[in-house]
Amino acid sequence: SQTIHQWPATLVQPVGSPLSLECTVEGTSNPNLYWYRQAAGRGLQLLFYSVGIGQISSEVPQNLSASRPQDRQFILSSKKLLLSDSGFYLCAWDPGLERNNEQFFGPGTRLTVL
Amino acid sequence: AQSVTQPDIHITVSEGASLELRCNYSYGATPYLFWYVQSPGQGLQLLLKYFSGDTLVQGIKGFEAEFKRSQSSFNLRKPSVHWSDAAEYFCAVKGASKSTFGDGTTLTVKP
Structure with a gap:
């Protein structure tokens, strides 16, 4: 069966940190x-x-970036965090191919920027 | 552009009462529609989905939803709510490559 993992589960970071x-x-x-x-x-x-390795589509302009170095790995990054980056970050996947496939969500990462 | 509106931010119902959560969508072609549930601090779990066929779809945990093309709606219902149903509920429409979610409805269940 398929599983999706996210880490860390929680994170507290200062403003300006990566x-x-x-x-x-x-x-x-x-x-x-x-x-x-x-x-x-x-x-x-x-x-x-992302629909494949190295293929990233960005939906909103911001100081975040994403990368897909391997088929089943997706990384969210920032060089300098802002207070407004605080939130709950969810990763999800679907099999692609068919629109009727639902998305499967990870457990999430709670990010607090201080 | 696709969009989803969930008009009710917060709904409170008594345990055992019926429930209806509203969802209106905008999509230029045949919509693929989903309802998800999120418990506090958790990811989302699929309740049910609609993409063709019978407009009344059954899901897990006793939920059902009815697709009404004329009203651009996909409302979620449950005949008798249990305390464990307290959670946040999201409606979503899926386009060619991505899904758009509503802002969610928080359900509180009174004993």
Whole structure:
């Protein structure tokens, strides 16, 4: 069966520090991968998605970036964190190919920027 | 552009009462629609989905949703709410390559 992992689970970082969040998927190949941010009391904002290794689409301009160095690994990064980067970050995957496939979400990373 | 509106930010119902969560979507072609549930501090879990066929779809945990093309709606229902249903619920529409989520509805269940 397929599983999705995210780490760390929680993170407290000072403003201006770098960031690296990792997401890995097991039990499937060539998945579509997604990074979402969920601010307190808000819905899910799509940040990046990837349909293959090295293929990244950015949805919103910001100081975050994403990379997909391996088929089942998706990394969210920042060189300098802002206070507004605080939130709950969710990674998700779907098998691609068919639109009727739902997304499968990881457990999330709670990021607090102080 | 695709979009989803969940008009109710917060709903409170008594345990055992019926529930309806509203969802309106905008999409230029045949919509692929989903309802997800999120417990506090957790990821999202799929409740049900619709992409064709019978407009009344059944999901897990006793939930169902009805697709109404004329109203651009995909409302979620449950005949009798349990305390464990307290959570946040998200409606989503999926386009060619990505999903758009509503802002969510928080459900509180009173004993």
